Amino acid sequence: MDLMEKNLELLEVQKLEGHTDRVWNVSWNPVSSHAHGTLPILASCSGDNTVRIWEQSSLSRSWTCKTVLEETHTRTVRSCAWSPSGKLLATASFDGTTAIWEDLGDEFDCISTLEGHENEVKSVSWNAAGSYLATCSRDKSVWIWEVLGGNEFDCAAVLNGHTQDVKMVQWHPTMDVLFSCSYDNTIKVWWSEDDDGDFQCVQTLDESSNGHSSTVWAISFNATGDKMVTCSDDLTLKIWMADISMMHSGEGYAPWTHLCTLSGYHDRTIFSTHWSSDDIIASGAGDDAIRLFVDSKHDSANGPSYNLLLKKEKAHEMDINSVQWSPSKENRLLASASDDGMVKIWQLETKL
Amino acid sequence: MVSGLINENPTVYERKERRVRTDSSNTDEFTVEPIDQLEIFDILFCSICTYSIVDIRDPEHPYSLEQLKVLTEDSVEVDDGKSYVRVTFTPTVEHCSMATIIGLSVRVKLMRSLPPRYKIDIRVAPGSHATEAAQS
Numbered sequence: 001m002d003l004m005e006k007n008l009e010l011l012e013v014q015k016l017e018g019h020t021d022r023v024w025n026v027s028w029n030p031v032s033s034h035a036h037g038t039l040p041i042l043a044s045c046s047g048d049n050t051v052r053i054w055e056q057s058s059l060s061r062s063w064t065c066k067t068v069l070e071e072t073h074t075r076t077v078r079s080c081a082w083s084p085s086g087k088l089l090a091t092a093s094f095d096g097t098t099a100i101w102e103d104l105g106d107e108f109d110c111i112s113t114l115e116g117h118e119n120e121v122k123s124v125s126w127n128a129a130g131s132y133l134a135t136c137s138r139d140k141s142v143w144i145w146e147v148l149g150g151n152e153f154d155c156a157a158v159l160n161g162h163t164q165d166v167k168m169v170q171w172h173p174t175m176d177v178l179f180s181c182s183y184d185n186t187i188k189v190w191w192s193e194d195d196d197g198d199f200q201c202v203q204t205l206d207e208s209s210n211g212h213s214s215t216v217w218a219i220s221f222n223a224t225g226d227k228m229v230t231c232s233d234d235l236t237l238k239i240w241m242a243d244i245s246m247m248h249s250g251e252g253y254a255p256w257t258h259l260c261t262l263s264g265y266h267d268r269t270i271f272s273t274h275w276s277s278d279d280i281i282a283s284g285a286g287d288d289a290i291r292l293f294v295d296s297k298h299d300s301a302n303g304p305s306y307n308l309l310l311k312k313e314k315a316h317e318m319d320i321n322s323v324q325w326s327p328s329k330e331n332r333l334l335a336s337a338s339d340d341g342m343v344k345i346w347q348l349e350t351k352l
Numbered sequence: 353m354v355s356g357l358i359n360e361n362p363t364v365y366e367r368k369e370r371r372v373r374t375d376s377s378n379t380d381e382f383t384v385e386p387i388d389q390l391e392i393f394d395i396l397f398c399s400i401c402t403y404s405i406v407d408i409r410d411p412e413h414p415y416s417l418e419q420l421k422v423l424t425e426d427s428v429e430v431d432d433g434k435s436y437v438r439v440t441f442t443p444t445v446e447h448c449s450m451a452t453i454i455g456l457s458v459r460v461k462l463m464r465s466l467p468p469r470y471k472i473d474i475r476v477a478p479g480s481h482a483t484e485a486a487q488s
Contacts, residue, residue, distance in 0.1 A: 268471070286471070318468055340468070 021047030031086030136166035181216035210258035284320030
């Protein structure tokens with residue numbers, strides 16, 4: 001099934017209104033959006049200091065706001081992430097704290113607040129097992145938190161190395177390796193070799209490694225975790241790869257190398273990128289458009305190349321801050337968040 | 353901190369007479385007038401505010417950005433249809449330490465005055481500043 005052959009389009013399923021300021025991030029609940037018989041749930045966070053939980057109704061198939069998490073963060077909520085179990089939601093805020101919420105069915109309870117960063121927290125990420133949480137901040141540091149039982153979270157590491165604001169942290173999908181990207185134009189890889197919680201920076205991907213020449217805004221991995229895509233203010237997307245089988249078999253750290261650069265497709269900063277489980281890379285940019293890319297499957301001497309599958313212009317009225325594919329394998333749903341205060345749900349389907 | 357003046361002898365230009373918009377024949381108050389170059393420049397020159405961007409006095413000299421030709425009407429490129437504006441400013445010297453502040457002030461002023469659909473690009477005139485790339 002070659003996607004490029006099909007006549008595909010990105011249809012707007014619904015516009016979710018409610019936030020009263022820009023929406024920074026969206027996150028699909030990994031369990032409910034996936035499991036057969038349960039309805040997809042989406043979390044969004046905003047400059048209005050709140051987090052909204054959206055659910056699709058089984059009867060009308062339309063999306064409504066189920067809950068608003070408010071009165072906790074005192075400033076913009078910049079990022080939100082569900083735990084792998086789908087029961088906890090972490091929210092990172094400009095107020096310097098990261099709140100952990102538990103889904104009790106009818107409501108959400110804030111069970112813990114992680115403090116420590118000196119200023120705005122920009123991103124939060126759970127590892128695959130749900131045993132670690134990572135946060136990063138404008139204070140240039142990356143913090144790793146251990147998830148203990150009984151609503152307890154302990155700071156396991158404070159990682160310094162970036163020389164500027166850290167924009168995003170993302171755990172590898174299968175290994176406890178942490179990635180961070182920054183205003184300092186680099187991507188750093190953090191790993192605890194002896195698995196004893198002593199994380200060190202084992203690699204820095206900068207311009208000399210064929211890296212970005214301006215702020216790196218986001219990182220996303222493919223399903224198997226042997227490739228990742230990063231997006232930047234330098235108007236490019238870069239694809240990276242690593243021999244992770246080497247790491248899985250305990251032969252030490254397998255470095256990431258540049259595979260390919262997608263340039264010429266964007267003329268404004270790319271703020272977000274996400275790699276779907278069926279290998280479609282979505283990007284959201286400062287020109288209000290969403291673009292989808294796929295592997296061209298035509299390897300050349302220079303390695304694989306990617307093609308633009310489609311471009312959705314004016315997907316929003318202002319800059320797009322986040323794009324996220326739904327984990328559901330049944331349909332190709334994409335959620336997007338923008339400075340215009342909207343969250344939109346899109347469906348990728350064949351034109352009739 | 354740099355001691356001594358950065359630019360001891362700046363070239364000073366005559367302050368231009370503000371171009372007055374002639375009455376348009378369209379007097380319908382509900383007509384949306386597209387934003388043009390003059391309007392952007394007026395935003396930067398706005399005399400309703402307590403200070404206007406182009407009247408910022410260089411701390412070294414009693415001249416404004418307009419008089420030093422750092423910002424002129426031609427500095428502004430605007431396309432209302434595409435919701436796009438670009439302001440190119442020219443520091444008087446190659447290594448002007450005020451360049452970042454000027455760029456940010458112009459950006460903030462425009463962001464506050466223009467509709468949210470606008471994309472704003474602030475650039476230093478090519479070849480006129482050492483840290484050109486850092487301004488954008």
